[in-house]
Amino acid sequence: MTATAPSTPPAPAATADHGLIAWLDSAAPASRWQAACGQMWWRWRLLVANRLALLGLVIVLGLLAVALLAPWLAPHPPLAGDLSLRLQPPSSTYWLGTDDQGRDILSRLIAGSRTTLYVVAVAAVLSAPLGVLIGAVSGYAGGWLDAVLMRLTDIFLAFPRLILALAFVAALGPGLDNAVIAIAITAWPPYARLARAESLALRRSDFIAASRLLGASHTRLVLGHVLPLCLPSVLIRVTLDMAGMILAAAGLGFLGLGAQPPLPEWGAMIAAGRQFLLGAWWVAAAPGAAIFIVSLGFNLLGDGLRDALDPRAQQRG
Template sequence: MAQPQLQPQGQVVPFKVKQEEVVSPWKDAWRTLRKNKLALVGFGIILFFIVVAVLAPWIAPYPYDKGELVMKNKPPSEAHWFGTDYNGRDVFSRVIYGAQISLWVGTFSVIGSVLVGTLLGLLAGYYGRWIDTIISRLFDIMLAFPSILLAIAVVAILGPSLQNALIAIAIINIPTFGRLVRARVLSLKEEEFVMAARAIGMKNSRIIMQHILPNSLAPIIVTGTMGIATAIIEAAALGFLGLGAQAPEPEWGKMLADSRQYIQKAPWTVIFPGLSIMLTVLGFNLIGDGLRDALDPRMKN
């Protein structure tokens, strides 16, 4: 073992111990995420659609709700990059404005699902007993129905509209987040740091907000990101069935439904909205996979 060095005067010079940099879990996750090329591709795709949605009034060359019947079902050209639809409307402009609707519905429906599902999951997992029984049985009942059928039932009760479709999508995804959070809470509340907080007399509400919830954020973020992709598909499905956005709103699913009878005569009216849905969903799925790899310690080398 190395001995401390002595100066000529006999003074002991202590060894300097190099301290390693302490990296927070979130900073470490960000470093891992930046190395994931597929996740960066997903970020690029979603950033592109966000920019398109924000700048739609300036990018779109024509109004999305106005057309000329003499230009009905015209193929892509210099004047109309994506061609025109059965009403002579510019498909390119409608696809651009459709990005606003799809991102808005997907994002805010998932935010609603996360807020309600997380609250119910925290209550069920932490307090247990009859609270857990009631909430868990509610989740089981909701999950017993196919999600699209439950969404159709909700929209049928509230009435066909884009806002009601958003509410329906938020409702059907509540059990997904609720059960995820409940399982996480059941594991965390047995940890030593939670038991220590309870032993010193910390209130349950404070334990939940300061200890349980922060340690449950990682799976919520991952599932929520992938949930946006699912919500966009569900919104497109409701729009396709005529239960979501109503004419002349340029929602991608509604555009597919309105143009399905012209798929052989004017395939561009279906191809471009379909590609937009596919790329947006792909982008969110790639981001979700990257976040899962970055936030889950079991996925790290």
């Protein structure tokens, strides 16, 4: 009998994490799902490799965490005041001091993060889909419909956003919900312009022509093909636009047209503290710093997303 060669011992099993990363990094994906997951993993690594973008992501996630946990994070009731404690400087009891009503500024900042997040989230949800739909239809249809929709967009773009928002709030009346509506009405034109540019480049592409020959309707082409391809650019624009929405909301609150007292809102807090800038600078400085940090975080994250989602970026190998 001939001796058989000993069988090769099996390789040690890879850990779950290593196996998942190898699956994501595969150069020859076995399915569309694996290819899509691998592409998202590669984009995520590009994003976190950018330190400034990672800092922006940390700031934005911090805002979300503070807004969600505001009732438990606030050391004092944000609406309760004590005139005997008015304009107290920062101390171990009141970390950021108190305002002219004796209310803890840190607690009001934490509670005001919910107001800020509500304004930008609802305004983005209302304005971005509207602008993208108008721009996609305009770019895909062309002709007189494109001309009418773009001239309407030009009318809105002709006015500064804050001035136009002031006009809408003056017509609707002061209040948080009306401020959100005004910001959303003035924020959609850039999304329409962006979606129109993407649609103009896509409507003459080969896959659109092939889908049309297969009997796809115009509605299906716009909703199923054009709009999904506009989403990366729109996502970047929304992230970058959040800072402008925060400043617009703060501007309306500063003028008394946004959130009404005693609801804590960062712009209104700055307005209340402007008369104490020389003797109690912390009353206006704390909400001003919060607006600056959060706006910076959204801008840094938007720049990082622009680099990570850029279709002209070098493809992974």
